[in-house]
Amino acid sequence: MKFYDCxxxxxxxxxxxxIAEKGLEIDTVEVDLRSLEHQRPEFLAINPAAxxxxxxxxxxxxxxxxxxxxHYLEQLHPEPNLMGRDAREQALVLMWNDIQTFxxxxxxxxxxxxxxxxxxxxxxxxxxxxxQIPALAERGRLRSARYxxxxxxxxxxxxxxxxxxxxxxxxxxxxxxxxxxxxxxEDPTEGRAHLRRWRDAVARRPAIESAS
Amino acid sequence: MKFYDCxxxxxxxxxxxxIAEKGLEIDTVEVDLRSLEHQRPEFLAINPAAxxxxxxxxxxxxxxxxxxxxHYLEQLHPEPNLMGRDAREQALVLMWNDIQTFxxxxxxxxxxxxxxxxxxxxxxxxxxxxxQIPALAERGRLRSARYxxxxxxxxxxxxxxxxxxxxxxxxxxxxxxxxxxxxxxEDPTEGRAHLRRWRDAVARRPAIESAS
Numbered sequence: 502m503k504f505y506d507c508x509x510x511x512x513x514x515x516x517x518x519x520i521a522e523k524g525l526e527i528d529t530v531e532v533d534l535r536s537l538e539h540q541r542p543e544f545l546a547i548n549p550a551a552x553x554x555x556x557x558x559x560x561x562x563x564x565x566x567x568x569x570x571x572h573y574l575e576q577l578h579p580e581p582n583l584m585g586r587d588a589r590e591q592a593l594v595l596m597w598n599d600i601q602t603f604x605x606x607x608x609x610x611x612x613x614x615x616x617x618x619x620x621x622x623x624x625x626x627x628x629x630x631x632x633q634i635p636a637l638a639e640r641g642r643l644r645s646a647r648y649x650x651x652x653x654x655x656x657x658x659x660x661x662x663x664x665x666x667x668x669x670x671x672x673x674x675x676x677x678x679x680x681x682x683x684x685x686x687e688d689p690t691e692g693r694a695h696l697r698r699w700r701d702a703v704a705r706r707p708a709i710e711s712a713s
Numbered sequence: 714m715k716f717y718d719c720x721x722x723x724x725x726x727x728x729x730x731x732i733a734e735k736g737l738e739i740d741t742v743e744v745d746l747r748s749l750e751h752q753r754p755e756f757l758a759i760n761p762a763a764x765x766x767x768x769x770x771x772x773x774x775x776x777x778x779x780x781x782x783x784h785y786l787e788q789l790h791p792e793p794n795l796m797g798r799d800a801r802e803q804a805l806v807l808m809w810n811d812i813q814t815f816x817x818x819x820x821x822x823x824x825x826x827x828x829x830x831x832x833x834x835x836x837x838x839x840x841x842x843x844x845q846i847p848a849l850a851e852r853g854r855l856r857s858a859r860y861x862x863x864x865x866x867x868x869x870x871x872x873x874x875x876x877x878x879x880x881x882x883x884x885x886x887x888x889x890x891x892x893x894x895x896x897x898x899e900d901p902t903e904g905r906a907h908l909r910r911w912r913d914a915v916a917r918r919p920a921i922e923s924a925s
Contacts, residue, residue, distance in 0.1 A: 566811040573801070588788030588789060591785070591788065592785035596781035600762075634849060636846045640844075644843075
C-alpha cells in the first residue's frame with residue numbers, strides 16, 4: 502500500500518493524521534504541490550484529477566478522496582475506532598464531515614485560491630486552469646467566520662465534534678481550523694472559548710502532535 | 714422516524730430515491746423551499762441550517778446531510794445493499810460520492826444560485842444572505858461540462874458508477890444529472906453515449922421511476 506501525501510495541503514493531512522491515530526505504518530510518497538509536481542505527467546498517470554491524497558492498494562487500485570481512504574483503512578484496521586461504533590455515531594461522524602467540509606473547508610479554500618498570487622489561473626483543484634474570482638475570496642472570509650461561529654456554538658455542548666469521543670470528525674475540523682489560521686492570517690479561536698478548548702485538546706494528542 | 718423532503722431540490726432527492734430503492738416506508742414531510750418555508754421559524758427550530766434533507770429519529774435526534782442519512786438507513790436496513798458490500802466497494806461508493814458532489818453538484822449549484830433571479834441574495838444554501846457572483850455562474854457551466862466528460866469517460870469501462878453493481882453512487886450521479894439538465898437547460902448526455910446508456914438504465918429502475 503502506498504499513500505501519496507503533501508505536507509503543505511489540508512486534504513492529505515486528514516489522512517496523515519488518521520493513519521497516525523490508527524498507529525499504522527504506510528509507505529508514504531511526498532508530492533510537492535508548491536512546485537506543481539501534481540501537474541506533471543508522472544503524477545497525472547497516478548491520478549488524472551491531479552489531487553492528493555491518493556491511496557494505492559497492493560493490486561494497483563487507487564483510491565482518492567480523504568473520506569473514502571479513511572473509511573477503507575478503518576475497515577482493514579477497526580481499532581482504535583475513529584469512524585463511529587454504531588449506526589448513530591457513524592452517521593454523526595459523516596454528518597459533521599460534510600458540514601465542516603462544505604461550510605468550513607470550501608470557504609477557506611475560496612479565500613486561498615481566489616486571492617493568493619500563487620493560485621492565479623488555478624482557482625480550483627485539478628488540472629484545468631480557472632481564473633480567480635476576487636468576490637469569491639471576500640465571500641469566503643464571511644462564510645468561514647459564520648462556520649466557526651456555528652462550530653463554537655456546537656462545541657459549547659459537545660466535548661468533541663461528533664459527541665463524547667474523539668473521532669474522524671475532529672481530525673477533519675482540526676485540519677480545517679489550521680488551514681484557516683494559516684490562510685486567513687488570524688486565529689479563529691480568538692474570542693471563541695469552546696473552539697479553543699477543543700482545538701487545544703486535539704493538538705495535545707500525541708499522534709496529532711507527531712504527524713502534524 | 715420522519716423525513717423532511719422537498720420535491721424540487723436535488724439533495725433530499727438522493728435520500729428519497731435511496732428510501733425507494735430500499736423499499737422503506739418513512740413518514741415524509743414536504744418542505745416547500747420555493748415559498749421559503751425552510752427560512753420560517755418553525756423549520757429553523759428543526760434545522761437551524763435551513764436545509765433539507767433532515768431525518769428525525771424517534772428519540773428526537775435530527776440527522777442532516779444526505780450521505781449521513783443514507784448510511785444510517787443502510788445500517789438499520791442492510792438489504793438491498795446500496796453502500797457497498799466490502800471495504801473496497803464501500804470506499805468506491807464514498808469516493809464517487811465525493812467526486813460527483815465536488816465536481817458536478819457544486820458546479821451546477823453555482824450556475825443556479827448565481828444566475829437565477831429567484832436566488833438573489835440567496836447564493837448559498839443556509840439562512841444567511843449572500844450576493845450572487847455572475848462570474849461563478851459562468852465558471853459553473855465550464856466546470857460542469859468537464860465533470861460530465863469525466864463521468865462519461867469513466868462509464869465507458871464501468872457499468873455503474875462504483876463498479877459492476879447499482880449503488881448509492883448511481884443515485885447521487887443520477888440526481889445531479891437531472892439537476893444539471895433542468896438548470897443548464899441542456900441534456901448533458903447529448904453526444905456522451907456512455908453517460909446516456911447509464912442514465913437510461915438508472916431511469917428505468919422501478920423504484921427510481923416511482924420516486925422521481
